[in-house]
Amino acid sequence: MKFEAVTIKDIAIALGLSTSTVSRALRDSYEISPATKKNVLEYAEKINYRPNPIALSLKEKRSHSIGVIVCEIANSFFSQAINGIESIAYSKGYNVIISQSHESYDREVIDLNYLASRSIDGLLISVSAETENFSHLQSLHDRGFPIVFFDRAVESIHTHKVIVDNNKGAFDATEHLIKNGFQRIANLAGSPHLSITKDRIMGYRNAIETNGLHYEEAYTQYCLHGGMVYEEVEKALDAMMALSNKPDAIVASADKLTTNCIRYFKSKNIRVPEDVALIGFSNLDIADLLLPSLSVVRQPAFAMGQIATELLLKMIESKRAVSDFENRVLPLEIMVRESSSKLK
Template sequence: MKFEAVTIKDIAKALGLSTSTVSRALRDSYEISPATKKQVLEYAEQINYRPNPIALSLKEKRSRSIGVIVCEIANSFFSQAINGIESIAYDKGYNVIISQSHESYEREVIDLQYLASRSIDGLLISVSAETEDFSHLKNLHDRGFPIVFFDRVAESIHTHKVIVDNFKGAYDATKHLLDNGHQHIANLAGSPHLSITKERLGGYRKALEDHGLIYQESYTEFCLHGGMLYEEVEAALDRFTSLKQIPDAIVASADKLTTNCLRYFKSKGIKVPEEVALMGFSNLDLTDLLSPSLSVVKQPAFEMGQLATELLLQLIESKRPITEFEYKVLPLELMIRESSLKSK
């Protein structure tokens, strides 16, 4: 079953004109007489003519669509970021094609292949938790393909990047817990490959040290899938609770880590914040309704999406190669609620 669209040829044939005349009439060229223009325009309207974007893309060597690769759209941060991306792209007449890596490196490579071969004009990406090797992106980038990173960036690739102040976010969260009297703060971290994990770990560590405490490796557990699997969070927390000095507070470095952490404590009957305080990165819009309500570090996801898209469109639409790249660092918001209150 196929859907036959009407073309410029149909108009030309019906009106006894050439395709060039019709094309020019539709584009309101000065070379066409007002009478012909009117005739063409009216007929086009009547038969509901729409220019074929595929043909245009082929001619102009651009598709007016951008690709987005994120790990998961069923994740508040990313769905909000995508809303930001869409809002800008939509305004500028660009189409957004979304792919999910599901935190898999292999899938990310395939997605990229697919998107690049789909003739997208540029790419927005937040790399998967598994991604260590960036050569798939580097290859494309080196060949002049516009790429902008957001949130999870590849340091080695020289292009625009939009991130949040992860260091400060983790620092402030840790400091908040310290100020609230917690002494043994553990760090539930995401994939060790990710830029954000490293930055957040740095902030956590610095806060401890500024408070006169020493950083202990046993107090940091990495979750390779960023908390996507409950089992990895469970294993990490099992290890924390089997330490001789059980942590009295936890800083969780990602959305799923934070909620799965809460789920763990709930299932084990461990009271939050009485027995262990919790503070984590999250963009869920109902952390206030959780039990206990969650203290979170919130990212300006929508704005990040917008900014990244603006930068990408700049790259795409620039006449000459760009060599000066932006490295935007946006502020985070701390929202203090019940889960991080004093233990006693």
């Protein structure tokens, strides 16, 4: 079934004009008489003419759409970031095409090829937890394709990046636990391939050592899929809880890690914060409704999406190749609730 749209040609034939004249009349060109303009405009309105964006894209070599690749839209952080992306993109007349990698490298490559071949003008990406090899992004970037990273950036690729101060966030969260009297603080970490994981571990370790505690290797456990699969979280936490001096507090370094951590505690009847305290990176908007209410490190997701989009559009619309890349680092917000409080 096909949906036949009205074209400039239809107007031209109906009014006995040429397509060039109609086109010019619609664009309010000075070389068209007011009478003709009026005719064309009225007729176009009457038959509900809409310019064909595909024809325009072909001519302008610009699709006015941008691609977004995230691991999962059913994740508070990313859906909030996408809201930010959308708000800027739509206001500037750009379309947003969203793809999900589901934390899989293969899916990310497929999505990327698909998007790139669909003639998007630029890409916003937060790489998947599994991704170690960045050649698919590198080659596109080398050919001059506009890419902006947000949240999970690739260090080796030199382009705009919008990230948060993961180091400080993890430091503050860890220090908050220490200040509350916890001594054996573990770190439930995401994929070791991600730079954000490294930064968060660094902040965590720094807080431990700065405050005169002993940094314990076994207190940091990685989850390759960033907590997407419960089993990896379970395995990581099992390992921690099996230690002779098991942790009395945990810093969970990602949205899904945090919620699955809570699920683990619930299933094992481990009380929070009595048995183990918890603070986690999370953008969940019902963190306050959990049992116990959850202390979180919250990312400015909406703003990140907005800034990343602004940078991308600036790059797309710039005449010359951009070489002066920005590295925006946004602050994290710590929201203290019950899960990290010390009970007497």
